[in-house]
Amino acid sequence: MIYFVGAGPGDPELITVKGKKLLEKADVIIYAGSLVNPKILQLAREDCQIYNSAEMNLEEQLTTMKEAQEQGLEVVRLHTGDPALYGAIGEQMAGLDKAGLNYQVVAGVSSYAAAAAYLKKELTVPEKTQTVILTRQEGRTPVPEEESLDKLAAHQSSMVIFLSIGMLSQVIEKLSHHYPPETPVAVVYKVSWPAEEKIIGTLATIEEKMAARDISRTALIMVGEFLDSKFDKKSKLYDKNFSHEYRSSATEKQKRG
16 A cells, blocks of 8 residues: 655654554665655664655655556655645656555645644734635746735735745735735744744845745744734534533523522
8 A cells, every 4th residue: 555644844843643554564664865854764774765855756656656556665755744635646656546556645844834733823813814815926936816915915814935044035015915014924844944033024024034034845834823823712512601512601600509
């Protein structure tokens, strides 16, 4: 069997239990060498065949997986974060489907979730935003026109921008079409790695704060009021005056005596 596994954002302990077990028994591992923390490969058996996908094109990866499966070997295709986000697994799965090969996808911990944990912030704030947009700025790879940053910014929701730190000026310019200058912004670099770092500012100040930093990749841009929320509005989930399927409200309890 071939398994696509999310390795998590960097910290080897943030791989899922299922992913860890698959790595430990794998005969072949193809890992995203430019992003995956190499320490996670210490989970592999000594006789495991390990390939760095940064040095392989798509056809070479598919051929390696096909040959391994034909030999009855267990294969782990190891991606950073969660493979469903910017992992380019769609084209790999299409190739495996065409070849009639069996595979499964194992979810992982995305860097956006790790960044929210590092910042100690909740992405969805009661009565302020219940929407999170995960996106990126157009670069060498285009983005559909209807998903351009300036159009998405009109929602003023929580936003996490991947793969765009090297284009920070363009990002800020487009976001400024709808978010006010005082909107909080956080740049989170190499989250969950030993070198993790956060730079906090606003749309008006973040470029100046980043000017002295040598950060051009492996960073998320996070934007929205969730970064500065005082939680003056509590959720209904634990409100004593709000009943639901599992709990009666305080008022209902009083009525019952």
